[in-house]
Amino acid sequence: MESQSGCSLPIIYKPFDGTEKSHWVDRGHLYDFLYSTKGMRKKLLDFGPGDGWPSLIIAPFAQEIVGLDSSNSRVQICTENARRLGINNAEFKYYSAGENIPFDNNTFDGIMAASSIEQTPNPKQTLHELFRVLKPGGQLRIKYESLHRYKDGKEKDFWITELKNKQSRIILFNRNIEEEYVIQYGITLSMSRQELRDVISKIIKDISYANIAELLDIIKNHIIHVNKLRTTHPSGKTYAEWLKEIGFKKVIPSHDGGMAAANLYDYYKDIKTVREVESVDKLIKPTAKVVCYLDAPIKTDPPITAIK
Numbered sequence: 108m109e110s111q112s113g114c115s116l117p118i119i120y121k122p123f124d125g126t127e128k129s130h131w132v133d134r135g136h137l138y139d140f141l142y143s144t145k146g147m148r149k150k151l152l153d154f155g156p157g158d159g160w161p162s163l164i165i166a167p168f169a170q171e172i173v174g175l176d177s178s179n180s181r182v183q184i185c186t187e188n189a190r191r192l193g194i195n196n197a198e199f200k201y202y203s204a205g206e207n208i209p210f211d212n213n214t215f216d217g218i219m220a221a222s223s224i225e226q227t228p229n230p231k232q233t234l235h236e237l238f239r240v241l242k243p244g245g246q247l248r249i250k251y252e253s254l255h256r257y258k259d260g261k262e263k264d265f266w267i268t269e270l271k272n273k274q275s276r277i278i279l280f281n282r283n284i285e286e287e288y289v290i291q292y293g294i295t296l297s298m299s300r301q302e303l304r305d306v307i308s309k310i311i312k313d314i315s316y317a318n319i320a321e322l323l324d325i326i327k328n329h330i331i332h333v334n335k336l337r338t339t340h341p342s343g344k345t346y347a348e349w350l351k352e353i354g355f356k357k358v359i360p361s362h363d364g365g366m367a368a369a370n371l372y373d374y375y376k377d378i379k380t381v382r383e384v385e386s387v388d389k390l391i392k393p394t395a396k397v398v399c400y401l402d403a404p405i406k407t408d409p410p411i412t413a414i415k
Contacts, residue, residue, distance in 0.1 A: 108268075110184070111157040118164050119188055125382035128372045134387060135368025136221075136250075137164045138395035143248040143361070143412045144217025152215040154237065155223025159185040162197050165219075172197040173215075177204035177227075204228055208236040215240055218247045225251055225340045231349050238353050241415045247355070248399075250363070253342045253408040254284040263316040267300055274331075275300040279319065288339050294323070295332040343408040355413040362403045363410050364395030 114120040117130040124130050140161050144151060148170045153162040156174035162185065166172050174197065176182050185199040202209050205228040218237050227233045237247055257264075264280045279292040296303060306326060323330075341349070343360055350358045368391045375381045375390065403409035 108180075111181070112160070116158060116160055119159060119192070123384040123387075125384070125387050126376075128369060128376070131368045131372040131387060131391065132365045133164070134384070134391050135363070135365040135371075135395055137161060137364075138388075138392050139364025139399045139410070140219045140221075140248055141165055141168055142364075142396045143399040143410075144219060144246045146217045146219075149216035150214070152210075152218045152237075152240065154218060154220040154233075155226065156185050156199060157181065157221075159188040159197070159199070161219060161221065162199075163189060163192060163194055166194045166197045169196065173210075174199040175202055175208065176200075177202055205232075208240050210240045212239055213242045216242055216245050218245070220247065221250045222252050224249060225338060230339050230341055231353075234346075234349055234353055238355065238415060243415055245415050247350075247413045247415070248410065249346060249413070250410045251343075251346065251408070252340060254282050254287060254289070254340045255342065255408055257282050258284060265316055265319060267303060269300040270295070273297075273299045273302075275303050277303075277319075277322075279316070282340075287341055287345060288337060291336040291338070293332075293334045293336065294330055296326060296329045297331050298326070298329045343405045343411065346411055347405055350411065350413045355415055357414040359400060359412040359414075360403050360405045360409045361412060362398040362401045364391070364399050367391075367394045367398045 112120070117123050117133050141147065146165060146169050150171045151165065151169050153172055153174040156162045156176055159174065162172045162174045174185050176185070176199065179201050182199045182201045189197045189199070200209070218241055220237070224230045224233050241247060262282045262284060266278045268276050268278065270276055275296050275298060277294040277296065281290040283289070303326065307322065347358050347360060371390050371394060381387060381390065399412065
């Protein structure tokens, strides 16, 4: 993917727009990660930076940031984004998922992980590695995709994504919420996304996971590759138990600075004097600083801060 965010990230791809709720949320996430890792003028690790998020928006506040990703293309894109933005204190490196993180013990003051730990082959072992490279007293902030949001009808799903060279991919999801894992099937096709949609619209009125077999039979001659992936998606409760077992001194399930910023937007959206990033930040910064340490019920799968 040229951009995991669809080039939608404020600051990284777009100027900040105070009339957009998502831009407020992004600032909320920024200060959430900054304060929950105590990252001001510190050395931080961004585990799984995607397009360079949150590395590149936090870089102006940090001493140094290293982004670590198991995709060479993502490392390249993050590096290009940093160069384009003139950011010199952020570096992006490749590592092979499932292997040891390529840093010495006690390297980082803080670590950020945004929906990335659950994408590794062994999330618990990944937490062990993050613990190892974090300095004593350092803080890890985790935001993650648990499976409880998919209850009641979304356990089985599919996506259609566009690829290069007039190819597309169907991704099938089979989510086991109780056992906290997902089986995914990736089916690569020798037809574009639009061509696939045209075929679907002519033959199948209402495509769903239930009739996916019918669709695959129709397009079987266009299938060029199929792969299968199993990922573990721990709940907040499981994460908290693992973090304590690994040796973190304190584990804090808390509220989210991004959600707090969304609520601030709803309150201030009609006030025209709150539009520029500076005026928005004046509202979000103190709020995020409080809520990222404000206890939240673990059953809601909130973000978690773990202190070594």
